[in-house]
Every structure is written in structure tokens, then in C-alpha cells.
Amino acid sequence: MTTQAHQLAVHVRGLRKRYGDVTAVDGIDLGIRQGEVFGLLGPNGAGKSTTVEILQGNRGRDDGEVSVLGSDPATGTRAWRSRVGIVWQDESAPAELTVRETVRHFARYYPKPRDPEEVMGLVGLEEKAASRVKALSGGQRRRLDVALGVIGGPELLLLDEPTTGFDPSARRQFWELIRKLADEGTTILLTTHYLEEAEALAHRLAVIAKGRVVAEGEPSALRERFGTEATVEWTEPDGTPREERTDTPTRTVAELMHRFDGEIPGLRVSRPTLEDVYLRLTGQEDAR
Ligand code: ADP
Numbered sequence: 150m151t152t153q154a155h156q157l158a159v160h161v162r163g164l165r166k167r168y169g170d171v172t173a174v175d176g177i178d179l180g181i182r183q184g185e186v187f188g189l190l191g192p193n194g195a196g197k198s199t200t201v202e203i204l205q206g207n208r209g210r211d212d213g214e215v216s217v218l219g220s221d222p223a224t225g226t227r228a229w230r231s232r233v234g235i236v237w238q239d240e241s242a243p244a245e246l247t248v249r250e251t252v253r254h255f256a257r258y259y260p261k262p263r264d265p266e267e268v269m270g271l272v273g274l275e276e277k278a279a280s281r282v283k284a285l286s287g288g289q290r291r292r293l294d295v296a297l298g299v300i301g302g303p304e305l306l307l308l309d310e311p312t313t314g315f316d317p318s319a320r321r322q323f324w325e326l327i328r329k330l331a332d333e334g335t336t337i338l339l340t341t342h343y344l345e346e347a348e349a350l351a352h353r354l355a356v357i358a359k360g361r362v363v364a365e366g367e368p369s370a371l372r373e374r375f376g377t378e379a380t381v382e383w384t385e386p387d388g389t390p391r392e393e394r395t396d397t398p399t400r401t402v403a404e405l406m407h408r409f410d411g412e413i414p415g416l417r418v419s420r421p422t423l424e425d426v427y428l429r430l431t432g433q434e435d436a437r
Contacts, residue, residue, distance in 0.1 A: 157216070158183050158305050158336040159204060164213035166199050173199040175360035177213070181338055183304075186331045188351030189340040192431050196360040197340035201309045204338070205235050218305055231259050234303030234335075236294050236311060244283035248274055251282055252296050259301035272296045272326055288319035295326060299335070306330060308339045312346060324349055344427050358431040368423060375426045381405075384415030 159181035166174040174196040181187040189197050202208035203215060206222035215222055220229045243251065252269055256262035269275050272292040277285065285293060291311065298306060308327075312320045327350055331337055341347050347354045348368045356364040356371070364371055379398040383405055384390055395401050398418050405413045421429075428434050 156183070157181060158218060159187075159338060160214075160216040161200075161204075162214040164200065164203065164215060165211045166196075166203065166208070167211055172360055174203075174210075177357065177360070177362055179355060179362070181336060183336055184331075184334055185352045186327065186337045186339065186350050188347035188354035189338065189357060190342070190344065190347040190351075190354050190427070191340075191357035192342055192433060195342075195357045195431070197342075197357060198309050200357075201307050201338070201340055205233065205307055206230070228260075231261075231301050232304045234298040234301060234306040236298035236306070236308050245281060247279050247281055248285070248293060248296075249278040251293065252300055255297045256300050261302055262300050263302045265300065268296050268300050271299070271329060273322065288315060288322070291315070291323065292326065295323075299330065303335065305336045305338070308337065310340055310342070312341070312343070320346070344424050348423060356427060356430050363430045372421075372423045372426055375421075375430065378421070380417075380419050380421075382415065382417040382419075383413045386414075390415065 157180045159179060161177055161179040164174050164177040177200060189200065191197055199208065203210050204217050204222055206225045209223065218229065218232050246254065248269065249265065252265040256265050269278050272295050274289060274292055274296065277289060282293065312323050315323060324346070327337060327339065339350060351368065353365070353367055355362045364375060366374065378394050378396055380392055380394050381398050381401045382390065382392040393401055402413070402416070402418065
């Protein structure tokens with residue numbers, strides 16, 4: 150790979166993965182820079198989890214080049230693994246231990262762990278330090294999972310749909326946690342099917358659908374690039390509502406003004422939101 154590839158925390162070229170007849174990942178390219186929060190956004194079944202599992206070194210691939218912190222995950226060493234934080238969703242923490250015991254226990258697996266007390270504070274579990282894991286709420290549980298993901302002091306954190314099933318307030322608290330980690334300099338890859346989550350957290354994002362990247366860039370740039378067409382709506386004299394999609398809404402309005410000789414009944418000019426753009430890109434336009 151090129152020198153530039155080595156400066157990227159994650160570099161993926163032409164990644165492919167099939168499960169029998171199903172092509173889950175169909176030629177994905179990604180470049181994640183050091184220190185950024187990168188969002189992999191797409192509907193269920195788009196290939197997000199498969200991609201993350203390959204980056205973690207937990208799933209093989211059929212084709213493509215993958216470099217994560219300079220190594221191929223397929224042959225990642227133990228030292229490499231300690232630099233990559235993985236947040237499991239499979240209730241891996243022993244239910245009978247307390248939060249503090251669990252975090253301390255996992256710290257022992259790493260050559261240079263972070264301070265367990267500091268990590269419990271970071272994820273907002275300091276008041277729950279003496280509680281048993283089985284007594285935590287769902288949101289607290291996920292924060293413990295993140296604590297276990299960052300206890301080794303990873304340079305890169307991989308989060309697969311971290312807030313699925315959260316209520317809105319737990320989701321916002323979790324976003325604060327991600328921002329804190331990003332502010333500390335951790336590179337973060339986060340998958341989500343929530344557009345608002347990608348928009349709230351990601352510096353850059355890739356939209357994936359059916360195993361392919363259909364758009365990539367900063368959220369604002371995506372909106373501008375794909376959302377230039379405006380919709381002009383008005384009402385005809387006989388009461389029929391009309392709408393026109395156009396790149397030149399001012400011209401359309403000028404023509405209507407001329408035709409109506411003044412005020413245009415029911416006039417509305419709107420630009421697509423990022424959500425409109427996202428639904429169109431991922432072929433879910435009818436979902437609205
Ligand atoms: P996402 O995380 O975006 O929801 P996944 O990577 O989980 O997408 O799945 C992509 C596609 O691969 C889907 O069609 C899914 O059904 C299929 N798939 C995922 N994991 C497996 C598996 N272990 N065996 C067979 N098919 C799978």
C-alpha cells in the first residue's frame with residue numbers, strides 16, 4: 150500500500166464478502182483518518198456489521214485490501230489487537246461481578262491499560278462502581294461495554310450500532326461519551342442506521358446500501374452535492390395542488406408570477422433535507 154494508506158487509521162480497497170449466495174459487501178473502499186469520527190451509515194442489511202467484523206479481524210474476506218492501524222486484520226498480532234477497541238454487544242461481562250471488578254479484570258488483558266477509575270468516570274458509571282453488572286439498566290450496560298472497549302487505551306474504537314434500542318435521552322448521553330473519546334484523540338468508526346446519529350457525531354460519513362458505498366463526505370457536503378434540486382409547490386386556480394422539481398426554482402417562481410399575475414396561491418419552495426438525500430441514496434425513498 151502507499152505511504153498515504155499508512156497515514157490512515159483504516160484503509161480499505163475493493164472489499165468483498167459473500168455468505169453463500171448473498172453478497173454482503175460488494176467492493177467497498179474506505180479511508181478513515183487518524184483522530185476522526187467516521188460514520189458508516191446504511192439501512193439494515195447494507196453490510197455494515199460484516200465490514201466492521203472484517204476490520205476487527207473477526208471475519209474473513211473474499212477479496213480486497215484492508216489495513217487497520219497499518220496491519221492486515223486477518224493476521225493481526227496480539228499487540229495490534231490491544232490498539233483496537235472493540236465494543237461487544239453480547240453481554241460478555243460476568244453478571245455477578247461489580248462494575249469496578251469487571252473493569253479492573255479487563256484492564257489486566259492489556260499491556261498499557263487506562264486507569265479503571267478514570268474510565269468509569271469517562272463513561273458516567275462512577276456511581277455504579279459497586280453495583281453488580283446484572284443490576285444495570287440497558288443504557289448503563291452499554292456504557293460498561295464501552296468502558297471495556299476503551300480500558301486498553303485503544304487508538305481506534307470500532308462501534309457497531311452502539312445505540313440501537315436506546316431511548317432518546319440515553320442516546321444523547323451516549324453521544325456525549327463518544328464526543329469525549331473523540332476529543333481525547335481516539336479515532337472512531339461507528340456504524341448506524343440513524344441518520345441523525347451520523348449527522349450528530351461523524352466528521353465524515355460513508356452511506357452504504359447493498360454492500361456498496363453510494364456516497365461519502367462531510368454531512369453538509371453530502372446534502373449540498375445530492376440535494377440541489379428544489380421542489381416548488383403551488384395551487385392552480387381550480388384548487389389542484391401542483392409541484393415541480395427543479396434546479397432553477399427562481400425561474401419557476403418567476404414564470405408562475407407572470408402566469409398568476411401576482412400572488413401565487415399555496416406557494417412553497419423547499420430543498421431536500423439530509424434525510425431525503427439519504428433515503429434516495431439508499432433506495433428507501435418510498436419509506437416516507
Ligand atoms: P448490516 O450490519 O448493515 O445490517 P450485515 O453486514 O449484518 O448488514 O448483513 C449484510 C447482509 O449479509 C444481509 O443480507 C445479511 O442477511 C447477510 N448476512 C450477515 N451475516 C450473515 C451470516 N453470518 N450468514 C449469512 N448471511 C449473513
